Amino acid sequence: xxxxxxxxxxxxxxxxxxxxxxxxxxxxxxxxxxxxxxxxxxxxxxxxxxxxxxxxxxxxxxxxxxxxxxxxxxxxxxxxxxxxxxxxxxxxxxxxxxxxxxxxxxxxxxxxxxxxxxxxxxxxxxxxxxxxxxxxxxxxxxxxxxxxxxxxxxxxxxxxxxxxxxxxxxxxxxxxxxxxxxxxxxxxxxxxxxxxxxxxxxxxxxxxxxxxxxxxxxxxxxxxxxxxxxxxxxxxxxxxxxxxxxxxxxxxxxxxxxxxxxxxxxxxxxxxxxxxxxxxxxxxxxxxxxxxxxxxxxxxxxxxxxxxxxxxxxxxxxxxxxxxxxxxxxxxxxxxxxxxxxxxxxxxxxxxxxxxxxxxxxxxxxxxxxxxxxxxxxxxxxxxxxxxxxxxxxxxxxxxxxxxxxxxxx
Ligand SMILES: O=P(O)(O)OC[C@H](O)CO
Numbered sequence: 001x002x003x004x005x006x007x008x009x010x011x012x013x014x015x016x017x018x019x020x021x022x023x024x025x026x027x028x029x030x031x032x033x034x035x036x037x038x039x040x041x042x043x044x045x046x047x048x049x050x051x052x053x054x055x056x057x058x059x060x061x062x063x064x065x066x067x068x069x070x071x072x073x074x075x076x077x078x079x080x081x082x083x084x085x086x087x088x089x090x091x092x093x094x095x096x097x098x099x100x101x102x103x104x105x106x107x108x109x110x111x112x113x114x115x116x117x118x119x120x121x122x123x124x125x126x127x128x129x130x131x132x133x134x135x136x137x138x139x140x141x142x143x144x145x146x147x148x149x150x151x152x153x154x155x156x157x158x159x160x161x162x163x164x165x166x167x168x169x170x171x172x173x174x175x176x177x178x179x180x181x182x183x184x185x186x187x188x189x190x191x192x193x194x195x196x197x198x199x200x201x202x203x204x205x206x207x208x209x210x211x212x213x214x215x216x217x218x219x220x221x222x223x224x225x226x227x228x229x230x231x232x233x234x235x236x237x238x239x240x241x242x243x244x245x246x247x248x249x250x251x252x253x254x255x256x257x258x259x260x261x262x263x264x265x266x267x268x269x270x271x272x273x274x275x276x277x278x279x280x281x282x283x284x285x286x287x288x289x290x291x292x293x294x295x296x297x298x299x300x301x302x303x304x305x306x307x308x309x310x311x312x313x314x315x316x317x318x319x320x321x322x323x324x325x326x327x328x329x330x331x332x333x334x335x336x337x338x339x340x341x342x343x344x345x346x347x348x349x350x351x352x353x354x355x356x357x358x359x360x361x362x363x364x365x366x367x368x369x370x371x372x373x374x375x376x377x378x379x380x381x382x383x384x385x386x387x388x389x390x391x392x393x394x395x396x397x398x399x400x401x402x403x404x405x406x407x408x409x410x
Pocket of ligand 1: 042065066067119120121122170173231248249250251282283284285
């Protein structure tokens with residue numbers, strides 16, 4: 001039997017999905033064994049992969065988050081494109097079977113798709129219906145714009161219905177990368193890095209500065225509570241401390257499991273942005289396969305990817321975790337099953353990603369060192385939210401330090 005390690009960053013309900021899928025695949029045949037290994041948060045998992053590559057001790061499969069895509073693409077020869085992996089298992093990879101936004105995100109400019117889109121997501125608004133009712137807020141029409149979210153959050157705090165009105169996971173992904181795409185404003189030049197590598201960040205434009213000014217003011221008043229750089233803030237919602245949360249659709253598994261009386265709204269947009277809402281960009285992660293493995297291992301990984309792309313597996317993954325069904329067939333099957341009628345809001349992450357043809361502001365953000373840029377952004381946000389600097393300084397610093405880091409990485 002050939003053992004194949006699958007390094008991943010999934011916790012809670014999503015970790016259970018990983019373990020279940022590996023077990024089902026292992027039970028379905030005798031030649032290969034997929035062994036899931038939890039490697040920490042997404043940034044930690046990527047760092048573990050880089051270290052393993054240097055030490056020539058790579059796993060068969062590694063889950064790399066959206067913004068690590070540029071890093072992996074830059075590692076010429078280190079990875080084996082997904083089509084070649086599937087070919088090893090006698091399967092022809094047909095891109096047209098996958099949702100177009102996802103294919104575009106994980107493909108090189110020449111169209112070669114490099115990784116397998118295991119868990120794609122889109123950020124949404126979660127709200128606690130019990131708290132809304134206590135504060136006298138209509139649960140049938142959750143806030144649509146950021147301005148409404150902020151006003152509602154203040155109202156909730158003032159009413160005493162909850163300690164904190166609003167929190168958010170991933171400020172970088174939700175309040176910068178998706179904020180830009182959804183409001184149809186640039187994150188940076190060169191189509192946010194998709195059209196060229198000489199990118200200059202445009203994150204100190206007034207729309208971003210105003211947004212963060214408001215967040216900082218909410219934080220000062222205890223209305224907004226900061227949770228951390230990745231998905232830590234989800235706990236603040238699950239514990240009932242915060243009434244609203246913006247978080248990945250991939251957080252749904254834990255929200256459902258918690259038994260909380262929750263509702264879903266689409267990702268808020270800025271009321272002053274003319275083109276909003278435009279479309280969100282895919283988040284989550286994909287599965288990358290390292291080069292230099294034996295034919296047998298590639299065949300095993302190809303078989304596993306074949307297993308993962310089956311319609312019923314994709315449908316289940318989508319329904320259990322909240323990640324998107326990555327194939328058209330699984331999306332259609334979920335629609336037909338009546339799942340969306342029975343579970344209001346569960347189609348929102350898909351429609352907000354696919355609803356409109358992307359513009360040059362909303363295809364994605366691709367930088368060779370985006371994880372590092374996110375570190376810079378997070379450091380600046382933390383200084384802002386701790387009251388150490390104002391929003392204009394924060395966004396100016398992000399642009400200055402970010403541009404320096406991008407120039408260095410070229
Ligand atoms: O929580 P996930 O898996 O949807 O990922 C969120 C972000 O895209 C990570 O960069």
